[in-house]
Amino acid sequence: MKVAILLGSVRMGRQTHKAAYYLKNELINRNIETDLIDLAEDSLPILRERAGHHPDPPENALQIGERLDDADALLLVTPEYHGSISGVLKNAIDYYWSEFKKKPIGVVTASAGSFGGINASHHLQEIILSIGAYPMPMKLLVSGVGNAFDDSFEPQHDDIVKSTDKFLDEFLWFADAIHQKKINAYDEEAA
Ligand SMILES: Cc1cc2nc3c(=O)[nH]c(=O)nc-3n(C[C@H](O)[C@H](O)[C@H](O)COP(=O)(O)O)c2cc1C
Structure with missing residues (x-):
């Protein structure tokens, strides 16, 4: 199974990227093929038209679309x-549609304060429904993100280690259940 992480924090002095890079490292430690799409490194212009409908789409829009398409499950x-x-x-989400179809998606939000971006997490789950994908019920909310990791993306307290571990256990279970269903459906069609 292949997981793509789409990271939507590009601000100068950003902090949320640390959670994304930590998740990437943790997935790799679990032997999961992981592709981190960091929109600070691969920036998409303000949408003029969706990648599949644009007469001359930005080149990286097509590349990012392929990377999303290639993934069996996503973390936003x-x-x-x-x-x-x-x-x-x-x-970034608005550029694509079929790339998300029927994919299991986990939500990760962060804030400087103590609520961990809970409002954003609710909105993101609704957006995931709108793009025809499956939002995992359990979310990872990272509060106090500025102090949660060091500059090498190492977690700075036990809570973040435990909550990430629990979240990834659930995400991989959820993603694998949907992935297996698709494999079985493909085998039945081929038989
Ligand atoms: C434009 C902007 C709006 C923000 N709005 C909120 C908010 O609604 N709720 C909140 O908890 N934090 C808010 N914050 C603070 C973020 O929680 C903080 O910047 C945190 O480090 C995560 O964002 P980052 O990845 O940009 O660093 C906001 C920050 C910015 C730059």
């Missing part, structure tokens, strides 16, 4: 901005 990672997800993440 966003800070909470003004009570919702980041504009950068929403803009």
Whole structure:
């Protein structure tokens, strides 16, 4: 199974990327093939048209689309901005549709304060329903994100280690259940 992480924090002095890179390292430690799409490194212009409908799409829009398409499951990672997800993440999601279809998606939100981006997490689960994908009920909310990791993305307290571990156990169970169902359906069709 292959997991893509789509990271929607690109601000100068950003903090939420630390959670995304930590998740990537933890998935790799679990021998899961993982592709982190960091929109700060691979920025998408403000949407003029969806990747599949644009007469001359930005080259990296097609590449990011292929990377999303290639993934069996996704983690969407966003800070909470003004009570919702980041504009950068929403803009990226709007480029694609079929790439998300029937995929299991885990929600990860972060905030400087103690609520961990809970408003953004609710909105993101609704968006996932709108794109025809399956939002995992359990979410990872990272509160106090500025102090949760060091600059090498190492967690700075036990709570974040435990909550991430529990979240990834659940995510891999959820993702694998849907992945296996698709494999079985493919085998039945081929038989
Ligand atoms: C434009 C903007 C809006 C924000 N709105 C919220 C908010 O609604 N709720 C909240 O808990 N934190 C909010 N914050 C603070 C973030 O929690 C903080 O920046 C945190 O480090 C996560 O975002 P980052 O990845 O940009 O660092 C906001 C920050 C910015 C830059």
